[in-house]
Amino acid sequence: MDTVQTKMTTQFLKTMLLTCAAGLFAFGCGGAPAPAVAAGGGIAHTGPLKVTATIGMIADVANQIAGEHAEITGLMGPGVDPHLYKATRGDLDKLTGADLILYNGLHLEGKMADVLVQMAHKVRTVQVTDGIPQDLLREPPEFAGQFDPHVWFDVSLWARVSDRIRDALIEADPANKADYEANAAAYRKQLEELDAYAREQIATIPKEQRVLVTAHDAFGYFGRAYDIEVMGLQGISTTAEYGLQDLTRLVDIIVQRKIKAVFVESSISPKSIEALVRGVQDKGAEVKIGGQLFSDAMGQAGTPEGSYLGMVRHNVDTIVGALK
Amino acid sequence: MSDGFWIVLIGALVAGSCALVGCFLVLRRQALMGDAISHAVLPGIVIAFLITHSRNTLPMLIGAGALGLFTAFLTSALERHGRLQADASLGVTFTWLFALGVILVSAFTGHVDLDAECVLYGEIEYAPLYRAFWGEIDLGPRAFWVLLGVTLANVLFVTLGYKQLKLCAFDPGLAAAVGINAALWHYLLMAFVSITTVGAFESVGAILVVALLIVPPNTAYLLTDRLWAMLTLSVILGALSSAGGYLLASALDSSTSAAIAVVSGMLFILAALFSPAHGAVPRYLRRRRLLASAEALAD
Numbered sequence: 001m002d003t004v005q006t007k008m009t010t011q012f013l014k015t016m017l018l019t020c021a022a023g024l025f026a027f028g029c030g031g032a033p034a035p036a037v038a039a040g041g042g043i044a045h046t047g048p049l050k051v052t053a054t055i056g057m058i059a060d061v062a063n064q065i066a067g068e069h070a071e072i073t074g075l076m077g078p079g080v081d082p083h084l085y086k087a088t089r090g091d092l093d094k095l096t097g098a099d100l101i102l103y104n105g106l107h108l109e110g111k112m113a114d115v116l117v118q119m120a121h122k123v124r125t126v127q128v129t130d131g132i133p134q135d136l137l138r139e140p141p142e143f144a145g146q147f148d149p150h151v152w153f154d155v156s157l158w159a160r161v162s163d164r165i166r167d168a169l170i171e172a173d174p175a176n177k178a179d180y181e182a183n184a185a186a187y188r189k190q191l192e193e194l195d196a197y198a199r200e201q202i203a204t205i206p207k208e209q210r211v212l213v214t215a216h217d218a219f220g221y222f223g224r225a226y227d228i229e230v231m232g233l234q235g236i237s238t239t240a241e242y243g244l245q246d247l248t249r250l251v252d253i254i255v256q257r258k259i260k261a262v263f264v265e266s267s268i269s270p271k272s273i274e275a276l277v278r279g280v281q282d283k284g285a286e287v288k289i290g291g292q293l294f295s296d297a298m299g300q301a302g303t304p305e306g307s308y309l310g311m312v313r314h315n316v317d318t319i320v321g322a323l324k
Numbered sequence: 325m326s327d328g329f330w331i332v333l334i335g336a337l338v339a340g341s342c343a344l345v346g347c348f349l350v351l352r353r354q355a356l357m358g359d360a361i362s363h364a365v366l367p368g369i370v371i372a373f374l375i376t377h378s379r380n381t382l383p384m385l386i387g388a389g390a391l392g393l394f395t396a397f398l399t400s401a402l403e404r405h406g407r408l409q410a411d412a413s414l415g416v417t418f419t420w421l422f423a424l425g426v427i428l429v430s431a432f433t434g435h436v437d438l439d440a441e442c443v444l445y446g447e448i449e450y451a452p453l454y455r456a457f458w459g460e461i462d463l464g465p466r467a468f469w470v471l472l473g474v475t476l477a478n479v480l481f482v483t484l485g486y487k488q489l490k491l492c493a494f495d496p497g498l499a500a501a502v503g504i505n506a507a508l509w510h511y512l513l514m515a516f517v518s519i520t521t522v523g524a525f526e527s528v529g530a531i532l533v534v535a536l537l538i539v540p541p542n543t544a545y546l547l548t549d550r551l552w553a554m555l556t557l558s559v560i561l562g563a564l565s566s567a568g569g570y571l572l573a574s575a576l577d578s579s580t581s582a583a584i585a586v587v588s589g590m591l592f593i594l595a596a597l598f599s600p601a602h603g604a605v606p607r608y609l610r611r612r613r614l615l616a617s618a619e620a621l622a623d
Contacts, residue, residue, distance in 0.1 A: 083441070087449040087450060087580075088573070088577050089577055107379055107442070110437075110442030111381070111443065111445065111447075114381060115454050119453055143436055234434070
């Protein structure tokens with residue numbers, strides 16, 4: 001038995017080794033060469049510029065500014081929390097095939113940003129938030145330089161991002177400079193209108209009840225820009241669960257200040273917010289779930305919330321409708 | 325060389341290095357060590373961040389590496405001196421370390437996005453993009469060189485320590501009797517396990533490492549009763565999983581890590597069914613033959 005098995009094993013090993021070698025050989029020779037990308041500043045693309053953006057909000061702005069001159073691909077689709085994003089095989093091709101890569105930075109993309117910074121050797125990569133002066137970025141008092149990455153909640157900051165995206169498109173494709181500038185100017189006007197709209201609308205909520213309660217701390221920029229207090233059950237990181245203390249503290253505030261509604265986020269489970277509502281009801285007060293806000297990802301493509309402008313407008317209208 | 329080739333090669337190196345130490349973990353009933361380390365690195369990451377105020381890879385890697393070693397050593401110490409079973413000591417160690425990390429996050433770093441997923445774990449899809457440079461010369465993906473180093477170190481360790489590791493795994497009593505320092509070899513093995521896992525986490529992410537530490541060695545375990553064959557087979561099975569997983573992920577446009585883990589699981593199922601010695605189908609056929617010959621004898 002023992003010798004028979006040894007023989008079987010040896011034969012088996014040989015077969016496997018051969019299969020393996022053949023497989024590797026096929027991969028080495030058969031694999032198509034990676035698409036050639038122009039080094040440095042040269043432009044090698046034919047046809048429309050190929051742009052890959054990490055998050056949907058950036059892809060949307062790029063689309064608005066580029067119009068027909070570029071093909072924009074987003075890596076993270078509707079409802080995908082950037083913190084939980086997993087790459088697929090196709091995402092690699094989207095990056096290597098791009099003439100221009102746009103990303104948010106400020107650690108939003110996590111370790112992927114290391115890769116993007118390094119790719120700058122071969123392809124034009126742009127951190128779209130790098131045009132924002134550092135004193136406009138929020139940072140926790142105890143950790144200087146660890147900025148809050150959720151800048152799209154402040155429309156005036158996102159307008160600066162749109163300027164950066166316009167410049168990046170022009171650098172990559174100077175031939176269509178005039179179109180990019182015209183589109184960007186028109187889009188910037190819409191952003192400014194939206195910024196004013198949000199400020200006006202939020203101001204109609206009585207000051208005492210102007211509090212935005214959500215599951216995690218993503219709305220810091222929104223609160224600062226539009227003068228609404230922001231409270232989250234959790235910090236920015238969703239690793240640590242919220243604590244009992246956080247819950248009772250929030251319940252007390254809601255009861256005391258007669259806050260009418262709390263909000264769930266599209267990319268985070270509503271469980272913790274539901275617990276909060278029950279906690280308030282146990283104290284004999286009334287609070288309702290004011291609706292779903294889009295925080296780290298936009299809505300489905302084709303719906304109004306599937307664009308940056310629509311998403312912000314939806315958030316503002318939902319908040320105002322529920323808190324007023 | 326194409327990106328696809330690099331992904332398969334890097335996957336194969338992860339598979340190879342994991343399989344070499346994974347075989348010994350499986351034999352010692354510590355197969356879930358990789359999973360334990362993937363959770364237990366959290367306090368290391370938080371402490372490294374609190375000291376350096378940076379989320380860059382190097383401090384994260386050092387913090388995680390230290391905690392990886394600590395996990396492996398603490399597990400073994402609990403088992404040796406705390407009279408716990410191997411699985412129980414593993415469970416105690418990583419749950420309390422992970423919980424400690426969660427408390428550190430809530431107490432100190434709630435305003436910073438800090439978890440292993442976002443600051444430490446890489447993704448195999450992007451491994452080909454992160455290149456190593458010698459001056460201006462492109463040497464290929466950095467993960468390839470890191471994992472090549474880890475794999476060679478593991479090959480060297482397992483070859484040089486083959487006799488000692490084998491005796492310690494199968495008969496610790498005999499090992500002690502012939503003068504082998506079982507504790508020393510055990511801790512050496514743990515050191516290699518934690519370096520392998522943390523290094524591979526950084527290049528290709530956690531799930532792939534956890535799977536490749538366990539599944540190919542167990543598949544090989546079903547196919548042979550000899551340690552050298554088990555080691556060789558598990559490396560080959562791991563490499564096959566990498567190639568097969570890459571093809572599957574390309575066909576479905578899915579996560580490559582997950583596809584590699586799925587293929588290695590399918591190879592395991594094939595082995596469980598058809599392994600010549602231990603497979604369910606050959607065993608059934610043997611029993612039927614035996615019954616038939618017994619009936620023939622009775623007639």
